[in-house]
Amino acid sequence: MMTFLTIVAVFLVLFVIGQVLGVFELSAKLRGRNVYDVTEKESKVQSVMMLVFLAAYFTFILWQVNKWGGSTLPVPASLHGVTTDTLLSITWWIIIPMFVLTHILLFYFAFKYVYNKNRRAEYFAHSNKLELIWTAVPTIVLTILILYGLNTWNSITTPLTDDVDHIKMELYAKQFDWTARYSGADNKLGSADVHLIDATNPVGLDVRDENGNDDIIVKGEFHLPVNVPVQFNFRSQDVIHSAYMPHFRAQMNCVPGMTTKFKFTPTITTAEMKQITKNPDFNYVLLCNKICGAAHYNMQMAIIVESQEDFDKWLAGQKPFKAEEAPAMEVEKTVVEDTAVEAVEQVEADKAEI
Ligand SMILES: [Cu+2]
Numbered sequence: 093m094m095t096f097l098t099i100v101a102v103f104l105v106l107f108v109i110g111q112v113l114g115v116f117e118l119s120a121k122l123r124g125r126n127v128y129d130v131t132e133k134e135s136k137v138q139s140v141m142m143l144v145f146l147a148a149y150f151t152f153i154l155w156q157v158n159k160w161g162g163s164t165l166p167v168p169a170s171l172h173g174v175t176t177d178t179l180l181s182i183t184w185w186i187i188i189p190m191f192v193l194t195h196i197l198l199f200y201f202a203f204k205y206v207y208n209k210n211r212r213a214e215y216f217a218h219s220n221k222l223e224l225i226w227t228a229v230p231t232i233v234l235t236i237l238i239l240y241g242l243n244t245w246n247s248i249t250t251p252l253t254d255d256v257d258h259i260k261m262e263l264y265a266k267q268f269d270w271t272a273r274y275s276g277a278d279n280k281l282g283s284a285d286v287h288l289i290d291a292t293n294p295v296g297l298d299v300r301d302e303n304g305n306d307d308i309i310v311k312g313e314f315h316l317p318v319n320v321p322v323q324f325n326f327r328s329q330d331v332i333h334s335a336y337m338p339h340f341r342a343q344m345n346c347v348p349g350m351t352t353k354f355k356f357t358p359t360i361t362t363a364e365m366k367q368i369t370k371n372p373d374f375n376y377v378l379l380c381n382k383i384c385g386a387a388h389y390n391m392q393m394a395i396i397v398e399s400q401e402d403f404d405k406w407l408a409g410q411k412p413f414k415a416e417e418a419p420a421m422e423v424e425k426t427v428v429e430d431t432a433v434e435a436v437e438q439v440e441a442d443k444a445e446i
Contacts, residue, residue, distance in 0.1 A: 132207065139206035146199035150192075165338055166369050169376065169397070171357040172248045173341035179244055186233060251323060251353050258321040258355070261314075263378065264295045265326065265333035265346040268387035270378055271295055272314035276306030276412055286329055286348070295327075297413055306412045313394035314378075317403035321357045336381035337395065339365070343381060358397045365397075 117127045168177050252258045262273040262281055271294050275281045282304015288296035294311075297304045316322055326335050328346035335354070336343045344354040366374045380391035398406070 130207075132209065135207040139203040142199045142202040146196065149195070166365065167360070168339070168341050169358055169360040169365060170340040170342065171359055172244075173339075173356070173359075175244050176248070176341045179241060182240075183237060186237070248356075249354065252321055252355050256321060258323050259316070260323050260325070262295070262325045262327065263335050263346070264329065265335065265380065265391075266329035267331065267385045268380075268391045269311070270335075270380075270391065270393040272310050272393065273413075274308040274310070274314075274407065274410075275303075276308055278303060278306060281325060282307050284327070289329065304413065308407065308410045309413050310410055311393075313396060315396045315398060315403050315406045316358050317400040318358055318361045318397050320400065321355060323355045324353065326352045326354070331384050332382050333384050333391070334381035336379045337376065338379070339376050345382070361397045361399065362395075363398070 120127045168174050258279075260275040260279050260281055262275075264271040264273065273281065273295055280303040282301040283298045284296045284304070285298055286296050288298060295309060297307060324335070324342075324344070326344050326346040327350075328348045330348060332348070333346040334343060335346055337356075340356050340358060342354055342356050344352050346352065360368070362374070362376060365376070366372055376395035376397060378393040378395055380388055382388075384391070396406075
């Protein structure tokens, strides 16, 4: 209701301004003056307004930097994050001086070269030298930036190969939560299919694939050892989500029907980051960065970065997927597995029909 009233109020104010301007035009006409003629005095007022706007504009920008500048992300907590932050800083250092300079010139020139009936504009049609300078300089600067950016992007997104010691894991997205899956001792993720998802199989693991036997599925939070590269696979069950881990400068879309990849090496533990940010409640977080539905805002998972020792301890306390239907529930386990195998067969049959 408040929003509606605000919109109505804004429209009314605009309407009143329009009417007042109409009155001015009418009174000018009555005095026999052409309303489209701009007097020298009016031009002068406008030129001074340009300077006032310039000052107000930069004051507003500085106020924003002062107010929100402290809300930016802390130091990058991943190896590649340092490079992407450097790339961003270089871009800022080029853009900000250009932005300030061009805006000062834009508004100052409007003030300085205000209409003056005694001044004649100089006729200046073309200069090859100037054309060359303002084409070549931006071209060289942008080419360097783009090449540096592409090179950085390629080195970040190239998947890790098996000759590098790393952890392989999956982040599975669905409306509206995340599930993490570790590849277990064999460091191989078992294959999975969305058609196999049921109450006991949240990511649709194919029980016939032995690589999946030791896969560990966790919810709520997932842990990573510090200074160990992690290769993430991303999948989505329903719509496009985006796995966003801002403190690690990592983001990748999760697209239904395909597996996307991203890798990074965490370099700062959660405990260290609590000290760096002077925030005892600090926690790394995985967020969804695509507006994917009503509860999108709440689609998050905590990430704990710790020493290899603590990580191993934590992982040892998690049960592999197949062991979740523990021996004590032998009968139920058989039923669950039979159902799962039937589901796999059904999916295969469906595929064959298609
Ligand atoms: Cu989402």
